[in-house]
Amino acid sequence: MRPIYEENEETLEISENISSHISPHLHKSMELVSVTEGTLELGIGTELYHMEKGDFAIIFPELIHHYQVFNQNSCKAIYALASPILGSGYTKDLQQMCPANPVIPAPDVHPDVNYALRSMLVYPALSQEHVLHQAFIQIILARTFPLFHLIDKSTVESDDxxxxxxxxxxxxxxxxxxxxxxxxxxxxxxxxxxxxxxxxxxxxxxxxxxxxxxxxxxxxxxxxxxxxxxxxxxxxxxxxxxxxxxxxxxxxxxxxxxxxxxxx
CATH class of the missing domain: 1.10.10.60 (Homeodomain-like)
Incomplete structure (x- = not known):
């Protein structure tokens, strides 16, 4: 994944990659993560969240986050960077709020979420698929937002x-x-x-x-x-x-x- 880069308003980048250590970074996109093999440690602010196969997480825009891999076996995940504009209707919450816990355990992940992620992998970077991308992002947000307890983003941001x-x-x-x-x-x-x-x-x-x-x-x-x-x-x-x-x-x-x- 690209932790820091300039992006246009209709960006969606998605791929299934071998998980590795990624240093603290932030960007204007929301980041979607679905573990497909092994485990992954997701750090946001000072908190570290453990993710198992099938778990799903959303990192809201402008939050410092990082990844670590402690598992010696093969670890992979689907990583997606999506512009907040693709989540119209959720934009205000994406900019001002964040989940108290960004990880949804595998048993609670709605099948529509995995279907949408897999479908977007078929069309990872085609600008003409913007409307399709937006529909899939809307499905993911609709199925996950009710499961999050949202808190003010300023409570996890830091001036340090x-x-x-x-x-x-x-x-x-x-x-x-x-x-x-x-x-x-x-x-x-x-x-x-x-x-x-x-x-x-x-x-x-x-x-x-x-x-x-x-x-x-x-x-x-x-x-x-x-x-x-x-x-x-x-x-x-x-x-x-x-x-x-x-x-x-x-x-x-x-x-x-x-x-x-x-x-x-």
Whole structure:
């Protein structure tokens, strides 16, 4: 999944992936998760929720969340990023509220939810299917909202340094950005900010920034006709050489090879 990227108002991205650790992040979409194999740990704010096969969860927009996998066996899940506009009629709640517990246990998941998810997998990224996507999202929300106890989103949001860090990167990752500049803008010391990246995200500032840029670049490679050079610039990389190097390290392929392989 792409944790941070710019999205248009009618975006839906859905895929069934092997589950893995994903660092804290946030985005403007709601995220739907259905575990299909193994287990998954979903973290929202300071809470960690255990998910078993068949469990379903919705992460409302603009909430910091992360994933962890402790199970040594195969773990997979369907992950969907859906713009709130696809959930018209629920938009206000999606923006202002969130579930006290976002996980619905498998026995309580309505069959319509799984049917809608599987149906959307057939049409994962076709703009002409927007009306169909909206219908499936409406079905999912109609079948799940009555099961949630909604609370004000401000009760789980935080003004602490972790929230500020994730929000700042999400807003500025395509710009020229350095650790000193970010620390200055947030009004904290560079050492404190470095400790957030190493202690919470388990990576340094440059790697976290490049991960965000790579996620956005992959989105453009798969869903646009922009050249690799244009994508490199739009994603905020200082040079195509740097872009190619970090891309190769993460995906073991060049951006052009990755685009061709994924489209096939």
């Amino acid at each position: 340094i972790i929230y500020q860090t994730v929000s700042y990167i999400a807003a500025h990752y395509t710009e020229e950005l350095t650790l000193p500049k970010m620390a200055h803008d947030l009004g904290i010391s560079q050492s404190s900010l470095s400790r957030v990246f190493s202690g919470t995200f388990h990576m340094n500032f440059n790697r976290y920034l490049n991960e965000a840029r790579l996620d956005y670049a992959c989105n453009l490679l798969l869903h646009s006709n922009h050249t690799v050079l244009d994508i490199c610039i739009q994603a905020g990389f200082e040079s195509q050489r740097t872009f190619n190097r970090v891309f190769q390290e993460r995906y073991h392929a060049s951006p052009r090879e990755y685009r061709n392989q994924m489209k096939k």
